[in-house]
Amino acid sequence: xxxxxxxxxxxxxxxxxxxxxxxxxxxxxxxxxxxxxxxxxxxxxxxxxxxxxxxxxxxxxxxxxxxxxxxxxxxxxxxxxxxxxxxxxxxxxxxxxxxxxxxxxxxxxxxxxxxxxxxxxxxxxxxxxxxxxxxxxxxxxxxxxxxxxxxxxxxxxxx
Numbered sequence: 676x677x678x679x680x681x682x683x684x685x686x687x688x689x690x691x692x693x694x695x696x697x698x699x700x701x702x703x704x705x706x707x708x709x710x711x712x713x714x715x716x717x718x719x720x721x722x723x724x725x726x727x728x729x730x731x732x733x734x735x736x737x738x739x740x741x742x743x744x745x746x747x748x749x750x751x752x753x754x755x756x757x758x759x760x761x762x763x764x765x766x767x768x769x770x771x772x773x774x775x776x777x778x779x780x781x782x783x784x785x786x787x788x789x790x791x792x793x794x795x796x797x798x799x800x801x802x803x804x805x806x807x808x809x810x811x812x813x814x815x816x817x818x819x820x821x822x823x824x825x826x827x828x829x830x831x832x833x834x
Contacts, residue, residue, distance in 0.1 A: 744769065790815060
């Protein structure tokens, strides 16, 4: 499904969604406040602008479940599922994931901040399947400075 089709579906279901949303807006708002507080994202306008929708699979096999803004962009809490089994869940703003967790189908996971290309960017931790982890400051997907914790208890710090 392309962006124009998403916008059409959004417009067609907007009135119906308003009725459904009125009954759950307090609960959704509370969950968003809790999530935003736990991730140090406290932009009340972003949270209030989010609307909850769930869409079917996109043409490439990926799908997104979560909140959108009035421009049909991912906005608020949501999860993007990739065909290969990976998924990104967290807080989205205007179509980009800001902070959250990426789960890889191979068992690795990253918890932290992302840039507009959905690359690791800012503070985050990469957890490996063997028990090692890398806590680092990331720039465009590359670790710049960090601490490697091996599963056997060793610790390495560097740039």
